[in-house]
Amino acid sequence: MPELPDVEIFKRYLNATALHKEIGGVEVSAPELLEGVSVQRLRGRLVGRRLTASRRHGKHLFVRVDGGEDGWLRLHFGMTGRLEYSKDAGKIPEHTRLRLDFTNGYHLAYDNPRKLGEIGWVKSVEGFLAEKGLGPDPLADDLPLEAFRRLLAGRRGMVKTTLMNQEVLAGLGNVYADEMLFQAGVHPETKIPHLENDAFEGLYHALYQVIEGAIEAKADPANLPDDWLLPHRGEAGACPRCGGMLKNVDVGGRTTWYCARHQKRS
DNA sequence: CCTATAGCCTGACGGC
DNA sequence: TGCCGTCAGGCTATAG
Numbered sequence: 185m186p187e188l189p190d191v192e193i194f195k196r197y198l199n200a201t202a203l204h205k206e207i208g209g210v211e212v213s214a215p216e217l218l219e220g221v222s223v224q225r226l227r228g229r230l231v232g233r234r235l236t237a238s239r240r241h242g243k244h245l246f247v248r249v250d251g252g253e254d255g256w257l258r259l260h261f262g263m264t265g266r267l268e269y270s271k272d273a274g275k276i277p278e279h280t281r282l283r284l285d286f287t288n289g290y291h292l293a294y295d296n297p298r299k300l301g302e303i304g305w306v307k308s309v310e311g312f313l314a315e316k317g318l319g320p321d322p323l324a325d326d327l328p329l330e331a332f333r334r335l336l337a338g339r340r341g342m343v344k345t346t347l348m349n350q351e352v353l354a355g356l357g358n359v360y361a362d363e364m365l366f367q368a369g370v371h372p373e374t375k376i377p378h379l380e381n382d383a384f385e386g387l388y389h390a391l392y393q394v395i396e397g398a399i400e401a402k403a404d405p406a407n408l409p410d411d412w413l414l415p416h417r418g419e420a421g422a423c424p425r426c427g428g429m430l431k432n433v434d435v436g437g438r439t440t441w442y443c444a445r446h447q448k449r450s
Numbered sequence: 451c452c453t454a455t456a457g458c459c460t461g462a463c464g465g466c
Numbered sequence: 467t468g469c470c471g472t473c474a475g476g477c478t479a480t481a482g
Contacts, residue, residue: 185476216459243476261476262477297460297461298461299458300460300477339452345453358475358476360475436454
């Protein structure tokens with residue numbers, strides 16, 4: 185699930201619930217998700233400390249931990265990760281892989297049934313981004329149209345694959361890449377060099393339309409406008425904009441939905 | 451640089 | 467009901 189808008193919602197949720205509370209205990213029930221940090225070290229960094237701030241870059245959430253050796257807890261949600269803050273022990277999700285127990289009796293659970301995700305510890309967010317070679321984040325970074333154009337310029341691959349490449353642009357996943365292409369009227373298999381000049385502008389506007397709209401809808405598909413593609417994905421029904429038949433095709437190994445009538449290959 | 455493929459994990463769903 | 471294949475909003479390693 186979690187792409188940029190989803191992780192942004194997780195971030196706001198965490199900010200509204202779990203900040204500035206003392207951590208009394210840490211439970212790691214899936215140590216295989218730890219990346220570059222041991223259970224002991226993670227516990228040592230967290231217990232007795234507080235979460236004080238958060239940052240998001242692409243699909244990564246960084247949570248600031250102050251006191252002792254300062255650093256950031258890094259969470260990546262894979263396909264099925266999410267956060268849950270609760271007091272009632274019965275509300276702790278079944279597949280919680282990391283749990284912070286606050287001294288106020290509440291718990292912050294990192295739930296992730298499929299275990300495709302990562303829990304890490306970084307001293308510097310910038311250092312991590314550089315090490316991973318992540319591209320700019322359309323919200324966290326300043327990304328004017330010309331900069332967006334430069335990101336794609338010189339690439340030869342398919343537009344959808346390129347937009348999902350986290351080293352080009354951080355944050356888009358399968359669903360919102362489809363949505364963006366749908367709204368821009370661009371066929372997902374269009375090669376970057378074949379894009380018309382004004383297509384870059386259309387993609388740029390669609391990018392912000394989609395991520396801002398999705399965040400406004402709390403990244404909940406049920407809240408999205410009916411004229412978006414997302415509520416119709418998988419139905420193989422009619423395009424809500426032009427009435428064309430929705431089709432699906434495999435692009436870069438991912439199921440891709442698009443409208444065959446108004447997203448013409450060029 | 452680009453593409454295709456397989457693999458990592460687990461749960462939900464549909465067909466038989 | 468049970469079994470089995472397929473699929474899933476992510477990412478990496480590998481080979482060509």
